[in-house]
Amino acid sequence: MTIHTNRRAFLKGTGAGLVVGVMLPQAARAAQKSGASAALATGEAAEGAFAPNAFVRIAPDDTVTVLVKHIEFGQGPYTGLSTLVAEELDADWGQMRATSAPSNPALYANTAFGIQGTGGSTAMPNSYMQMRKAGAAARAMLVSAAADRFGVPATEITVAKGVVSHEGSGQSATFGELAEAAAEVEPPVDPPVKDAKDFALIGTDRPKVDSRAKSTGEAQFTLDVYRDDMLTAMVVRPPKFGATLKSHDAGAALKIPGVVKVAAIPQGIAVYGENTYAALKGRAAVTAEWDESGAETRSSEQMMAEWTEAAHGAGKEVSSTGDTAAALAEAETVHEVVQQFPFLAHTPMEPLDAVIELREGEAEVWMGSQLQTVDHGAIAGTLGLPNDKITLNTMLAGGSFGRRATGDSHFAVEAATVAKERGQGATKLLWTREDDLRGGYYRPLTVHRLRGGLDADGNITAWDHTIATQSIMAGTPFEAMMTDGLDPTAFEGAKVLPYAVPNHRVGWARMESAIPVLWWRSVGHTHTAHAVETFMDELLEKAGRDAVEGRLALMDDETFAREAGVLRRVADMADWSGQKGYGVAVHKSFDSYVAQIAEVEDRDGTPHIARVWCAVDCGVAVNPNVIKAQMEGGIGYGASAVLFDALTLGEGGHVQQENWDTYRMLRIHEMPDVQVSIVESDESPTGVGEPGLPPLSPAVANAWRSLTGRTPRRLPMVPVDQA
Amino acid sequence: MAISFTVNGEDRQVDVDPDTPLLWVLRDELRLTGTKFGCGIAQCGACTVHMNGMTLRSCVTPVSSVDGSEVTTIEGLDSPAAKAVQDAWVGIDVPQCGYCQSGQVMSATALLEENPAPTDEEIDEAMAGNICRCATYVRIRQAIHDAAKTLEG
Numbered sequence: 001m002t003i004h005t006n007r008r009a010f011l012k013g014t015g016a017g018l019v020v021g022v023m024l025p026q027a028a029r030a031a032q033k034s035g036a037s038a039a040l041a042t043g044e045a046a047e048g049a050f051a052p053n054a055f056v057r058i059a060p061d062d063t064v065t066v067l068v069k070h071i072e073f074g075q076g077p078y079t080g081l082s083t084l085v086a087e088e089l090d091a092d093w094g095q096m097r098a099t100s101a102p103s104n105p106a107l108y109a110n111t112a113f114g115i116q117g118t119g120g121s122t123a124m125p126n127s128y129m130q131m132r133k134a135g136a137a138a139r140a141m142l143v144s145a146a147a148d149r150f151g152v153p154a155t156e157i158t159v160a161k162g163v164v165s166h167e168g169s170g171q172s173a174t175f176g177e178l179a180e181a182a183a184e185v186e187p188p189v190d191p192p193v194k195d196a197k198d199f200a201l202i203g204t205d206r207p208k209v210d211s212r213a214k215s216t217g218e219a220q221f222t223l224d225v226y227r228d229d230m231l232t233a234m235v236v237r238p239p240k241f242g243a244t245l246k247s248h249d250a251g252a253a254l255k256i257p258g259v260v261k262v263a264a265i266p267q268g269i270a271v272y273g274e275n276t277y278a279a280l281k282g283r284a285a286v287t288a289e290w291d292e293s294g295a296e297t298r299s300s301e302q303m304m305a306e307w308t309e310a311a312h313g314a315g316k317e318v319s320s321t322g323d324t325a326a327a328l329a330e331a332e333t334v335h336e337v338v339q340q341f342p343f344l345a346h347t348p349m350e351p352l353d354a355v356i357e358l359r360e361g362e363a364e365v366w367m368g369s370q371l372q373t374v375d376h377g378a379i380a381g382t383l384g385l386p387n388d389k390i391t392l393n394t395m396l397a398g399g400s401f402g403r404r405a406t407g408d409s410h411f412a413v414e415a416a417t418v419a420k421e422r423g424q425g426a427t428k429l430l431w432t433r434e435d436d437l438r439g440g441y442y443r444p445l446t447v448h449r450l451r452g453g454l455d456a457d458g459n460i461t462a463w464d465h466t467i468a469t470q471s472i473m474a475g476t477p478f479e480a481m482m483t484d485g486l487d488p489t490a491f492e493g494a495k496v497l498p499y500a501v502p503n504h505r506v507g508w509a510r511m512e513s514a515i516p517v518l519w520w521r522s523v524g525h526t527h528t529a530h531a532v533e534t535f536m537d538e539l540l541e542k543a544g545r546d547a548v549e550g551r552l553a554l555m556d557d558e559t560f561a562r563e564a565g566v567l568r569r570v571a572d573m574a575d576w577s578g579q580k581g582y583g584v585a586v587h588k589s590f591d592s593y594v595a596q597i598a599e600v601e602d603r604d605g606t607p608h609i610a611r612v613w614c615a616v617d618c619g620v621a622v623n624p625n626v627i628k629a630q631m632e633g634g635i636g637y638g639a640s641a642v643l644f645d646a647l648t649l650g651e652g653g654h655v656q657q658e659n660w661d662t663y664r665m666l667r668i669h670e671m672p673d674v675q676v677s678i679v680e681s682d683e684s685p686t687g688v689g690e691p692g693l694p695p696l697s698p699a700v701a702n703a704w705r706s707l708t709g710r711t712p713r714r715l716p717m718v719p720v721d722q723a
Numbered sequence: 724m725a726i727s728f729t730v731n732g733e734d735r736q737v738d739v740d741p742d743t744p745l746l747w748v749l750r751d752e753l754r755l756t757g758t759k760f761g762c763g764i765a766q767c768g769a770c771t772v773h774m775n776g777m778t779l780r781s782c783v784t785p786v787s788s789v790d791g792s793e794v795t796t797i798e799g800l801d802s803p804a805a806k807a808v809q810d811a812w813v814g815i816d817v818p819q820c821g822y823c824q825s826g827q828v829m830s831a832t833a834l835l836e837e838n839p840a841p842t843d844e845e846i847d848e849a850m851a852g853n854i855c856r857c858a859t860y861v862r863i864r865q866a867i868h869d870a871a872k873t874l875e876g
Contacts, residue, residue, distance in 0.1 A: 074820030074857045207816065214821030215812035215828060217757020217797035224756035232751075257740065275751040276760075277743040349761050349769060349822040349856050398759070398822025399856045433762040625816060629862070633819055636858020660766040660854065669847035671860035 038082065038209045040219065041065045041099035050179035052138040052187055054107040055131060056085055062162060062176035064091050066131075067101040069108035069116060070123040071370055072210065073348070073397035073404070074633070075689035076626035077123040079208040081131050083622055087201045088135030088193055089142075090159040091175070098209045103372040103392035115373035119405050119519065121590035121687020124622060128685050129193070136191035138182075145181035146173055196620070196682065205625040210396075222395040225355045225366045227426035231260060232279040233418040234430060236269040236286050240295040240653045241440055242514035245269065248288040256281050263421050270418045276430065296514035297653040303445055304340055307511055311338065311449040311468040315507030318491050322503030327462035331453025335542060337535060339450070340714040341527045342646035344443035344520055345663060350398025351436045352411050356419035357426035362389040367415065368397025370405035374477060378409030382416035401637065402519040406441060407476025410516070437663055438655045442647055443520030444470040444511075448494075448531040453503075458543030460554070463501045463535075467491050467528070468509040470517045489519060493528030493589060493694065498563040499536065499554035515649075521637055522690035525589040529694030530642075530701065530715070533585035537702045538711065547584050547702065548576050562617050563588060565679050566595035569615035573597070573677055583702030585695035592618040592691035593679075596635070598672070600703035607704050607717050609639055609672040614692065616676065619683035627688050628676040634692025635674055640666035642697040646720045657720075726790045730755070731799025741787035745779075746770045748786045749796060757797035757825045761854070768853030771826040772796050778833045780852075797825040804835040807870035817866050819857035827853050831867050840871050 041063075049065075050058040057065040066085045070077040078098035086096050101108045105116045111130065112122040139159060146164040147154035150171040158165050165172040196202075213219040238244065248269050250262035258278025263270050269286055273279030298306075328334055354367035356379070363383055369375040372392055380387045397404060404411075415429040431439065446469040453462030471487040473479050481488070488495075490508045497504060520526060540550035548571045555564045567586045574582065574597040586595035599611040614631045621627055644664040648656045657663035697715070705711045727736045730753060737752050744763075749755045749772070758781060761769030765780040772781045773795040800809070808831045811817075818824045827850070834841055834849040841849065846867050855863070 074818075076819075207813065208818075210821065211813045211816045211818055214818035214824050215809045217825045217828075219821050220756070221759075221822060223750075223760060226751075226754060226756075275739075275743075276747045277740060277751070281740075347856060349767070349820065349854070350759070351761075397820065399820040401856070433764075629816065629819060629859075632861050633857045633859070636860060637856065639858070659764050660762050661764060665767075665854045665856065666858065666860075667854060668850045668860040668863060671858060674861050 037207055037212065038093050038096040040078070040210050040213045041097040050183045052141050052182070053134050054101070055134040056089070056138045058138065058175050058179045058182070060176045060179055062095050062174050063097050064089065064095050064175065065097040065099055068098050069101040069110070070118040070127070071100070071368060071394050071397060071400070071404070073368060073400045075123065075630060076208065076623065077118070078210055079626060080124050080622055081127050082209055083201050084128065084131035085135035087199060088132045089139045090161070090200070092162040093201065093206045095162050095175070096209060100394040103376045103394065105373045115371070117371035117373060117405065119370060119402070121592065121689045121691060123689070124685045124687055125591070132193045133191060136193050137188050140188045140191045141182040141185040142175060142178050144185045145178045149173065149178070149181060202620065202622050203624070205623065208626070219396055221350055221398055222353045222355060222367050223350060223430070225395070225428070227355065227357055230355070230426040230428055231272045231274065231422060232276045232428045232430055233270050233272050233422070234279045234283045234432070235265070235267055235414065235418070236271065236283055236288055237435065237438065238268060238290055238295070240292055240297065241516070242295040243290040243292045244294065246289040246291045248286055250286055253282040253285040256285060261422065262286060265417050265421055267414045267417065270421055272422060272427070279430070295653060298513070298649070299651050299653065300343060300445060300649040303513065304447065307445060307447040307468040308338060308340065310509035310511060311447040311466045313466065313509060315466045315468070315509035316486065318486060318506040318508050319495050320505040324462050324464045324503040324505040327503035328451055328453045328464060331461055332456045333454040333542060334451055335454070335539060336449070336451045337538070338713060339448040339531045339534070341446040341530070342648065342715060343445045343515070344641055344645050345437050345647045346401045346403035346520055347433070347436060347660070347663065347665070348397070348399030348401060348403055351433055352403070352431040353429060354411065354415035355426055355428045356415055358383070358419055358424045360424070361385070363419070364391045364393070366393045366395050367412065368395050368400065368404050369412065370400055374407065375409045375412035378412045379416040382413050383420055401521040402523070403441065406518060407473070407478045433660065434658045437647065437658050440516040441518040442515065443526055444472065444517040446527045448527065450531060450535045452535060452539045454539065454543055458545065460499070460501050460539055462503040463497065464505050465494055465531070466507040466509055467494060468511055470511050470513060472517050472519055472523070489524045491528065492524040493587065494532055497532065498560040498586070498588065499551065500556060521634070522589055522693045525587065525690070525694040526641070529585065529587040529589070530697040533587060533695065533698035534701050534711070537583070537698070537705070546578050551586065562593045566593045566615040566617050569677055569679055570595040570597050570613050573613040573615065573675060581703055581707040583699045583704070583706055585698035585702065587694040589691045589694050591686040592616065592688060594631070594691045594695050596695040596699045598696065598699040598703045600700055600707055602707055607643060607700065608670070609643070609700055611673045612675070612696065612699070614674060614676045615679060616688070616692065617679035617681055618688050618691070619681050619685040621678045622685050624678055627678055630688040631676045631692040632674045634690065635696050636666055636671055638693040638696035639670070639672065639700070642700050642715060643670070643718050644716050646716050648720060724787070726786050728789045728791060729793040731795055737786065739786060742785050745772070745781040745784040745786050745789055745794070749781060755796045755798050759822055759825055761823065766854070767823070768826040768830060769823050771829040771853065773829060773833060776833070776836070778830055797829060800828070800832060802832065802836065804870070804874060805832045807873040808832045808835060808866070811866040811870040811873065814869060815862050815866055817859050817862040819859055823853060823855045827855065827863055831863070831870070834867065835870055835874060839874050841867065
């Protein structure tokens with residue numbers, strides 16, 4: 001597509017030499033002024049920057065800065081949203097800069113949520129037209145300014161690689177040179193955007209804006225924020241979920257040099273140090289007594305047993321087609337399984353942290369907020385300040401996977417509480433890895449029970465499915481998204497099957513505990529995809545059918561064409577023939593479609609994932625390289641979970657894993673080779689942060705069954721005591 | 724207690740609790756924030772620095788034990804191997820969230836300075852101490868091979 005544009009310019013030019021002769025020095029000048037490669041923005045937008053709308057700033061030095069409304073924690077929105085602007089602006093990729101937009105839902109709401117926030121793999125789909133329009137508006141204003149300056153009709157002006165040109169008169173100017181004049185132009189209300197066939201950037205690869213800064217240690221995370229006279233706070237937390245503070249003794253802690261304050265707060269006991277080590281030592285020296293009368297004292301084994309029992313009931317009806325009970329009663333063969341899934345912690349590399357600086361009547365916050373509007377309001381409420389007296393800076397975050405998107409803003413509230421307790425000045429609240437693992441907000445422990453009926457010919461006649469799990473949304477602002485008391489995150493991915501099953505019932509047994517639960521990369525799909533796709537595999541095996549052909553035969557060509565498309569593609573990639581040790585799964589989540597085939601080896605009784613082939617259909621592939629990276633990342637994150645990860649509570653309700661020595665993470669030698677293929681599509685782009693994960697777990701389990709004849713009924717596949 | 728050591732070629736003296744982990748001295752006292760905190764128990768490698776050319780987990784290293792040593796952090800990397808590694812990292816866009824990547828780059832640089840043409844197995848062995856939750860492992864391995872090629876010339 002780049003060739004198309006160039007060729008058009010070449011053909012139209014009376015002399016290609018003239019075009020090249022004029023444009024190359026200009027482009028080189030623009031590149032020289034802006035620096036050679038796209039990057040993170042540094043500092044404030046330059047004086048004299050042209051601000052055509054809320055999202056774009058064009059500076060006299062030719063840099064184009066995109067204000068990205070979505071947090072960048074690795075899924076690539078800085079690059080993706082900058083690509084959309086650059087495409088419509090006809091900018092040179094090297095002049096693009098990205099930075100975080102301020103917290104302001106009036107300007108920067110996620111159009112899928114109505115508030116500013118990131119999640120559900122929505123960054124690209126909800127920004128796709130918005131950011132293109134923002135780029136197109138800026139371009140129209142630059143063209144208008146150039147037409148005035150050149151004294152030529154706007155229709156004769158062309159824009160390429162950050163240079164605005166009029167071929168006939170040989171005049172040209174860079175964006176930066178036009179910035180001041182363009183600022184005087186009335187912004188267009190609804191600027192036209194390009195036809196897809198004219199895309200120069202969308203659909204091709206280019207360097208990410210943040211790779212350099214993240215390879216040199218320059219990228220700034222919340223942990224890297226230091227303010228004058230800043231104190232570091234850590235909190236002594238209850239030993240069990242739901243326990244409350246009875247009394248504490250800070251005497252020993254306060255004797256430690258550098259410990260300046262110890263204070264009881266609703267979350268526990270805050271310890272303030274002049275530096276991190278003082279806070280750590282001080283916290284360790286505090287002694288406390290806790291009231292455990294309201295605490296969760298069940299072990300996760302007890303919960304697993306209770307959840308399993310509940311899964312044997314019908315649960316609250318989620319959906320029902322046909323008469324599943326009757327069909328099961330009439331079936332030639334009934335296959336029944338129970339699948340058990342543990343609590344999982346997100347454990348992003350950067351533990352939770354925030355800096356809040358309180359000043360007279362106002363406050364400034366630095367944190368990696370995934371739900372800016374919710375956290376902003378919670379901080380204002382805690383500090384007793386109006387929203388507009390809080391400046392919330394969204395920092396790069398060292399991963400999240402859902403952990404920084406809490407409906408109750410518990411972390412933002414804790415940060416504001418310790419800041420308020422300290423008073424004026426800056427306070428950094430830091431969680432250690434132990435706080436992170438013991439701190440709750442886990443992927444909920446979940447049990448599935450499935451019963452499938454086959455007729456004498458091996459056709460699937462019935463599918464009965466009950467899911468026992470806690471609600472993620474209940475009791476949070478997201479409860480508004482629940483209808484009829486049903487939390488969609490409990491059964492998403494299980495309610496609608498891409499397979500023709502005449503009698504299909506899904507129920508949800510809502511479980512309760514004092515353990516806070518949260519969305520964990522791909523949310524309900526983390527367990528529903530595993531349950532559905534392993535069960536389907538087993539039913540097909542019982543019917544003597546091939547795992548790929550059998551699935552395709554059950555997919556309606558029209559309704560489930562995209563599921564079928566990725567499944568066919570991945571089967572081609574892996575030369576699928578039902579090889580021993582290969583397992584397949586296909587799953588739609590967040591409107592993207594992914595199929596994977598895993599090749600698993602048996603290493604002394606332990607599964608090793610050798611290779612994964614992955615086909616993805618996420619509509620228009622804005623940045624193929626980012627999509628591939630997210631598939632790799634989803635596969636790796638999923639591989640860690642299916643093989644090793646479990647957060648368990650022992651007798652009495654103590655969390656048993658406190659750090660990565662016992663909560664085992666996938667490491668480089670355990671990472672499979674990954675091949676990704678993107679299915680070409682003209683559909684609007686959909687997200688990729690999460691959809692790469694769900695098929696991995698069932699594909700691996702299916703491969704292991706193929707290899708060993710053993711079916712894992714409880715995850716992780718490598719028991720925790722052997723991990 | 725005053726402790727003297729060289730950081731990125733500069734003589735530095737700090738007056739801190741001698742048990743303070745080097746990580747927090749680098750960050751809190753010297754404001755070298757490229758070195759990250761991930762676990763505090765030498766499990767994840769986010770805090771990796773070089774001491775006298777060897778990798779070191781700064782989160783479990785009392786600053787007193789580096790007295791008189793030469794410490795290099797990501798900010799001070801300037802060897803041909805380091806440049807090759809960082810260029811390779813950028814070249815195939817290794818980082819996602821980026822938080823662990825300082826440590827990954829430090830470990831990869833130390834590997835290539837010791838072994839300019841490592842095999843996959845040698846890469847796995849040298850890099851197994853560095854966790855990446857974004858699972859950029861496929862690209863880390865590729866980037867190390869790419870850097871090795873660059874160094875080969």
